[in-house]
Amino acid sequence: NAGVTQTPKFRVLKTGQSMTLLCAQDMNHEYMYWYRQDPGMGLRLIHYSVGEGTTAKGEVPDGYNVSRLKKQNFLLGLESAAPSQTSVYFCASSYTGTEDFEQYFGPGTRLTVT
Amino acid sequence: QQQVKQSPQSLIVQKGGISIINCAYENTAFDYFPWYQQFPGKGPALLIAIRPDVSEKKEGRFTISFNKSAKQFSLHIMDSQPGDSATYFCAARDQGGSEKLVFGKGTKLTVNP
Numbered sequence: 001n002a003g004v005t006q007t008p009k010f011r012v013l014k015t016g017q018s019m020t021l022l023c024a025q026d027m028n029h030e031y032m033y034w035y036r037q038d039p040g041m042g043l044r045l046i047h048y049s050v051g052e053g054t055t056a057k058g059e060v061p062d063g064y065n066v067s068r069l070k071k072q073n074f075l076l077g078l079e080s081a082a083p084s085q086t087s088v089y090f091c092a093s094s095y096t097g098t099e100d101f102e103q104y105f106g107p108g109t110r111l112t113v114t
Numbered sequence: 115q116q117q118v119k120q121s122p123q124s125l126i127v128q129k130g131g132i133s134i135i136n137c138a139y140e141n142t143a144f145d146y147f148p149w150y151q152q153f154p155g156k157g158p159a160l161l162i163a164i165r166p167d168v169s170e171k172k173e174g175r176f177t178i179s180f181n182k183s184a185k186q187f188s189l190h191i192m193d194s195q196p197g198d199s200a201t202y203f204c205a206a207r208d209q210g211g212s213e214k215l216v217f218g219k220g221t222k223l224t225v226n227p
Contacts, residue, residue, distance in 0.1 A: 004157075031213050040123070042203060042219040043158070050212060058214070090157050094213055101146055101207065103215060105157030 001026050004106035006091050012112045013081040021076040021109050023091030031094045032074040033058075033103065034066060036087040043090065049074055081113045117141055118206050120218025127225050133191035135221045137204035140185065145209035149178065149189050150217075152201045161202070162189070194225045 007022040023032065033048040045058030047066040055066045063085060065077045074093075078085060088110050092103040119138045127133045137147075148163035164171045164178040164187065171178045177190040191198055201222050205215040 033214075040219060042120075043217040045214060045216075048212065048214060056212070092157075096213060101163075101213065102148070102160045103213075105150075105159065107157050108155075
């Protein structure tokens with residue numbers, strides 16, 4: 001099992017450009033999440049999904065959109081990138097209904113917006 | 115509004131020493147408190163977790179202490195090793211059913227040999 005994978009690993013964008021980050025999981029997890037990590041700020045939830053076809057806003061959703069057309073994939077889109085979106089982006093997934101809850105994280109995507 | 119406050123921001127410990135990281139929360143709806151460990155260039159990974167009906171949980175050299183009345187919990191790393199050098203995040207889950215975690219801002223631990 002590959003677990004949670006993220007594509008691409010690195011990306012540099014110019015202000016105003018758009019891009020999509022892909023997250024894939026092979027653990028048949030219902031829940032998926034997108035976080036951003038900035039120095040001194042911890043992990044902040046951007047959007048999340050509780051199942052195929054559903055998405056919801058997290059703590060910092062502005063400037064991002066998401067889609068979950070297939071259970072195993074969760075896409076994060078930036079329609080018009082801004083320097084403030086320079087960050088490391090992590091995707092995570094989890095199962096539900098168990099006592100030992102755990103979010104499994106991908107390796108991250110480092111995005112720089114110039 | 116920061117729902118989970120973590121301290122210190124950074125910590126330097128000698129090999130063999132005890133590392134202690136503290137977290138505090140306000141939301142009494144939180145029902146699960148995990149700690150995640152992150153090495154440079156990697157994603158966070160679950161280290162150890164506790165539920166509020168337990169005051170302490172130990173796994174090897176790692177112990178969580180939980181004080182429900184004070185709304186505080188802490189991670190203790192006994193006999194700290196250079197390989198423990200990483201960033202540690204405390205987190206809390208809202209029992210609302212969305213399985214969302216709220217993370218602290220992280221503590222960068224350096225264990226000197």
